[in-house]
Amino acid sequence: MTITASRTAHRRRYLMCRPDHFTVRYSINPWMVPSRPTDTGRAVRQWQALYDAYVALGHEVELIDQVPDLPDMVYTANGGFVIGGRAYVPSFRYAERRPESAFFARWFAEHGFEVVEPAEVNEGEGDFLLVGDTILAGTGFRSTGDSHREVGEVFDREVLSLTLTDPRFYHLDTALTVLDPVEGPDAVEHATIAYLPSAFDATSRGILQERYPDAIRVADLDGDAFGLNAASDGLHVFVSPRATGFAAQLAERGYRPVPVDLSELLLGGGGIKCCTLELRG
Ligand code: ARG
Numbered sequence: 001m002t003i004t005a006s007r008t009a010h011r012r013r014y015l016m017c018r019p020d021h022f023t024v025r026y027s028i029n030p031w032m033v034p035s036r037p038t039d040t041g042r043a044v045r046q047w048q049a050l051y052d053a054y055v056a057l058g059h060e061v062e063l064i065d066q067v068p069d070l071p072d073m074v075y076t077a078n079g080g081f082v083i084g085g086r087a088y089v090p091s092f093r094y095a096e097r098r099p100e101s102a103f104f105a106r107w108f109a110e111h112g113f114e115v116v117e118p119a120e121v122n123e124g125e126g127d128f129l130l131v132g133d134t135i136l137a138g139t140g141f142r143s144t145g146d147s148h149r150e151v152g153e154v155f156d157r158e159v160l161s162l163t164l165t166d167p168r169f170y171h172l173d174t175a176l177t178v179l180d181p182v183e184g185p186d187a188v189e190h191a192t193i194a195y196l197p198s199a200f201d202a203t204s205r206g207i208l209q210e211r212y213p214d215a216i217r218v219a220d221l222d223g224d225a226f227g228l229n230a231a232s233d234g235l236h237v238f239v240s241p242r243a244t245g246f247a248a249q250l251a252e253r254g255y256r257p258v259p260v261d262l263s264e265l266l267l268g269g270g271g272i273k274c275c276t277l278e279l280r281g
Contacts, residue, residue, distance in 0.1 A: 006254065007255055009057065009058070009233045009235035010181060010234045011059060012060070012181065013278070014059060014060070014276050014279065015062045015063070015279055016047075016050075016061055016062070016076055017066050017073050017074045017075075017079075018047060018048075018051075018063065018065075018066060019066065020065075020066050021040070021071060022038060022040045022043040022066075022074055022265070024038050024071065026096050028097070028269075029167070029168075029269035031168070036267060043264040043265055046263070046265060047275060049261070050238065050275060050276075053238060053260055054238070054276075057233065062111070064079070064103070067100075067103055072096070072270075073103070074270070075126070075275060076274075077126045077171075077273055077274045077275070077276060078123045078125070078171075079100065080105075080124045080277060081151060082108075082113065082125075082280050083155050083183075084155075084280060085113055085114060085280075086114045086154070087113040087116065088116045088118060088122070088151060088154050088155070089101050089104060089105045089108070089115060089116065090123050091120065091147075092123060093123065093142045093143075113279075119146075119150060120143075120144055120146040120147035121147060122147035123142040123143050123171060124277070125277055125278060126142065126143075126172065127142055127147075127171055128172070129172055129173060129178050130183065130280070131212075132191040133157055133158065134159070134160055135151055135152065135159045136159075136160050136176065137159050137161050137162065138162050138163075138172025139162070139163055140201075141164055145161060162204040163200065163203065163204050164199055166198065169196065169223065170269075173228075174228060175195060175200065176194070176228060177193060177194045177228050177229075177232060178191070178193055179193060179194060179234070180232070180234050192214060192253070193208075193212050194218055194228060194230075194246065195217065196218050196220070197217055199223065216250070218243075218245070218246050218249070219245050222242075222243040222245045225240050225242035225243045226240050226242075226271040227240050227242070228243075228246075229272055229274055230243075230271075231273050232255070236255070237257050238258045238260050239257050239258065241259035242261075247259070
């Protein structure tokens with residue numbers, strides 16, 4: 001089946017953090033092996049290529065400085081969840097990342113966002129993805145089910161809880177991509193997603209199947225290459241160059257894959273989407 005549709009690029013505003021102090025010194029996901037050497041210079045070059053690709057395609061990128069002792073701060077998707085100028089701050093599962101919250105909260109406050117402190121453990125846009133007017137929320141490894149209720153209250157939106165079961169895909173954004181980042185009720189019928197079925201439990205697969213019958217189901221090989229950890233503006237999809245099958249599926253649907261290699265950042269268990277937080281004004 002070939003679905004031809006005209007896609008539209010929507011200008012995004014993102015928050016990123018240059019990996020000036022990137023390293024892997026602890027392990028909180030299966031990708032992180034502290035004994036494996038990392039190359040900070042290479043991480044910075046790869047990150048810069050992503051930054052440049054965003055800017056070249058018209059997106060606005062804000063920056064937060066990396067705190068030297070917080071190597072995972074580069075994964076800004078975990079720095080919050082932002083809709084309508086309101087920033088819901090993360091409360092990290094693991095002690096190693098907990099100090100990041102205060103730095104992200106301060107950044108939001110200084111840039112005019114309304115800051116909402118969380119009561120529940122949640123890892124921001126790593127586990128919360130906005131599709132139209134619905135928040136898809138991941139649990140199983142990091143964010144708790146209680147945070148799903150909390151995020152729904154904070155933004156007064158419907159929340160669909162999804163359970164992740166494969167430790168390699170521990171955040172929702174490692175297993176599901178929002179391809180149409182348009183907000184509001186009108187957007188819902190156009191909102192397309194892609195996901196890795198094998199990363200979810202049976203109940204969640206059922207929910208996804210029912211709610212998004214037209215979704216792109218991505219093969220395990222592309223998931224393993226961190227292909228789902230992608231960012232989309234509605235036309236361009238910034239995606240791992242190793243996820244070739246997914247790229248072909250995207251092209252067939254009228255999207256334009258933009259390959260960006262973040263293999264060095266993957267040593268920390270993160271990719272394109274992890275390094276990107278949507279700032280919805
Ligand atoms: N090392 C980080 C962690 O385990 C990677 C976070 C990746 N971020 C994401 N949004 N998936 O927390």
